[in-house]
Amino acid sequence: MMEAAVAPSRTFACKVAEVTTERPKIVTFGRISVGIFELHDGYAALLNICPHRAGQLCEGPVCGTTRQTNKTEFVYERAGELVRCAWHGWEFEIRSGKCLVDDRLKARTFPVHRDGEDLYVELGR
Numbered sequence: 148m149m150e151a152a153v154a155p156s157r158t159f160a161c162k163v164a165e166v167t168t169e170r171p172k173i174v175t176f177g178r179i180s181v182g183i184f185e186l187h188d189g190y191a192a193l194l195n196i197c198p199h200r201a202g203q204l205c206e207g208p209v210c211g212t213t214r215q216t217n218k219t220e221f222v223y224e225r226a227g228e229l230v231r232c233a234w235h236g237w238e239f240e241i242r243s244g245k246c247l248v249d250d251r252l253k254a255r256t257f258p259v260h261r262d263g264e265d266l267y268v269e270l271g272r
Contacts, residue, residue, distance in 0.1 A: 157260055157267035166190065166266065168227055171205050176270060181257060183266060184209065184241045187227060191242045192268050194255035198246070202234035204254055212238050212247060 158176055160183050166172045171182035173195060180195035182205025197204040211226035229238045229247070238247045244254035258269040 156269060156271040158270055160192070160259070160266045160268045163261065163264045163266060169209060171209065171230070173205055174268070176268075179270065181205075181268060181270075182230070183259060183268070184230070186241060190259040190261060190266060192257040192259045193230065193239070193241060193244055194257070196254070197232040197234065197237070197239075198252045198254055199232060199237050199249075200234055202232050204230060204232050204239065207231045207233035209241070210238070 160174045160181070161172045166183050166185045168185045171184045174181050174183060182193050182195050184191050184193070193205055195203050195205040208231050209227055210229050210231050211223055212229055213221040213223050215221055228241060230241055231238050239245065239254050240247070242256070244256040246252035246254070260267045260269070
């Protein structure tokens, strides 16, 4: 017997106009708090809990990071691709949730879908 494909559960999060590249929209679904971010090529969502010390991750600044070069300098790069935990300053990739300081840590991510001017999040993954 063949099982029917189950469509992923999408929950309305917010309007597109409520999210900016500088600041995510924090949305609460029951007891789950999620930050909706606008990236240069779409949208992403992170659980609003830092896996390092359980701070409110998405309330930190959206930023880039510095990379050391072979010269005595650092180069600022990846502007707008990272969020920095406001508690301890650890940086996380918004799209993947990967922690730049400790690759064993990863913030939970959720797919975001745009339908016209509405944004939906898949919470049930």
